[in-house]
Amino acid sequence: MKKEEYLRCVTDQIRCKKACPGIEKELEDHITDQAEMYLKKGMTEEQALKKAIAEMGDPVQVGVELDRIHRPQMSWGLVLLAGILGIISIVLQYGLKSHGYEMGFPQRQLLFTVVGFVLMLGIYYLDYSILGKYGKWMAGVFLALMGLTIPCRLYMGGAGTYLRLGNMAVSVPLLMYLYVPLFGAVLYSYRRKGYEALWKIAGWMILPVGLVVQSASLIHAALLALALLMMVTIAIQRSWYDISKKRTLFALWGGGTAFFITGSVIIFEKILKAYQQERIQAYFDQTGIYGYMQNQIAGVFRESKMLGKSISGMKILESNLAGFNGELIWMSLIACFGIIAGMIVAGLYVMLIWKIFRISGKQSNELGKMIGYGCGLVFAGQIVYSFLICLNIVPEMPVILPFLSYGGSGTLLSYILMGLVLSVYRYKNIPLESQKRKSLKIRISVE
Structure with missing residues (x-):
């Protein structure tokens, strides 16, 4: 059998056609390497190639085995978690309505x-x-489009900045989180380059954070900046760039901290309006409005039952806490169904984050790994901050609890990012063009 016929017979057994080019190339390289070894032993070219192909085994059985290995995968655990949280969000809204x-x-x-x-x-x-x-082109177009929307934005008080698309208002800060997986592709495009790449990467970080700051959402700007900084750290730790890791990470986090402090002072004194400055100052004055809000949040816990609805707790939420359907949705869940229900949901979120980072960490494809980590960092930032608000540890800010908080922007963002994580998992065993291929080792015994 000729080499071309053998390869075609193998790939005919593989149902995922995206995997065929990579598998065919790896098989061809393996046959060529074996044939070269036999040539050195004195065989003719025809004999060497024939023996190398024969040693590969029956092409049909080889193809069937490779089809079993290189097929799309579905993380049913993540799908189940997303589905359960989605159902809980709907049931909770019915509970609040009742x-x-x-x-x-x-x-x-x-x-x-x-x-x-x-x-x-x-x-x-x-x-x-x-x-x-x-990825770099897509990131550039995304940032350009977001910049062009600045004159069209609507500021809705404490609710943040929105874009009006027909009858739907889209949250600009939440929309900007879609940049995170694009940034992963930007980092990937600068692999094997030196220090000059870091200056370019810095520009790709500062611009989106500035766009979120311009939308008057400091908490989302901080969470976005932290996610991007963590992604750069991961890329450096994985030796993507020809640089000194320790010195670069020291400069990165030292410079990031200095930039954050300087930027915060400038924003507070030059950019924020008077009422926004007063809100920040009020947080540090625990006898003011934030002290009152913290007492109200603590009151919901005090009034809630272990299981079942707390009428008094729900009255506190509706009357005194505007974020009951957003960042405080976990408090609404506890008031509506009990503390045990709240603890179960908290456990589901811990499992969600653990599975996302576990899936991402096990990817052999470097691009897929970074995209998965980026999505996980967005989820982790929103989830952790939302729970810290409910626990009276940080000031109340308009974040979301993914899948659970009410609203189209946050809900769709959560499912889009989850779809990307699932796509990364789907192709974990399929050689893609962006993946650096290694020589394939095949050990298939044919009885």
């Missing part, structure tokens, strides 16, 4: 969740490796 006040929006949340879940499954089928080819 309180007798206009607190819940079950029909709209049902729509957002269903659309988001379908969107997640659609993204799962996309080949994320396209970001390896066009």
Whole structure:
């Protein structure tokens, strides 16, 4: 059998056609290496090639085995977690609605969740490796478009800055988190370059953070900056660049801290309006409005039951805490269904973050690893800050608890990022063009 016939017979057994080019190339390289070894032993070219092909084994059985190994995968655990949290969000809205006040929006949340879940499954089928080819261009276009929307934005008081798209208002700070996986592709494009790449990467970090600051959302700017900084740290630790790791990381975090302090002072004195400055000052004055809010949050815990609805706790939420359907949604869950229900949901979020980082850490594809880490960092930032608010550790800010908080922007963002994580997992055993190929070692015994 000729080499071309053998390769075609093998790849005919493989159902995932995206895997065929990479597998065919690896098999061909393996046959060539074996043939060269036999040539050195004195065989003719025809004899060497024939023996190398014969040693590969029956092409049909080889192809069947490779089809078993190199097939798309689905992380059913993550899908189940996303589904459970989505169902809880809908049930919670019905629970709030049944309180007798206009607190819940079950029909709209049902729509957002269903659309988001379908969107997640659609993204799962996309080949994320396209970001390896066009990621830098896509990131540039995304930032340009976000910059062009500045004159069209609507500021809705404490709710943040929005873009009006027909009848739907899209949160600009939440939309900017879609930049994080694009930034992973930007980092990937500068691999094997030296210190000059770091200056370019710094520009790719500062611009999106500045756009979020311009949208008057300091907490989202801080969380976005932290996620981008962590991604650069991971890339440096994985030796993506020809630089000194220790000195670069020291300069990166030292410079990042100095930039954060300087930027905070400038923003406070030059950019923030008077009422925004007063809100920040009020937080440090625990006898003011923030002290009152902390007492109200603590009151919800005191009034809540271990299991079941607390009418008094729900009244505190609706009357005194505007974020009951957003950053304080976990408090609403506890007031509506009990402390035990809240602890179960907290456990689900711990499991969610653990699975995302575990999936990302096990990827052999460097681009997929970075995209997965980026999505995980976005989830972790929102989840941790939301829980810290509910525990009275940090000031209340308009963040989201992914999948659970009410609203189209946050719900769709959560499912889009989850879809990207699932896409990374889908292709974990499939050689993609952006992946650095290693020689394939095949050990298939044919009886």
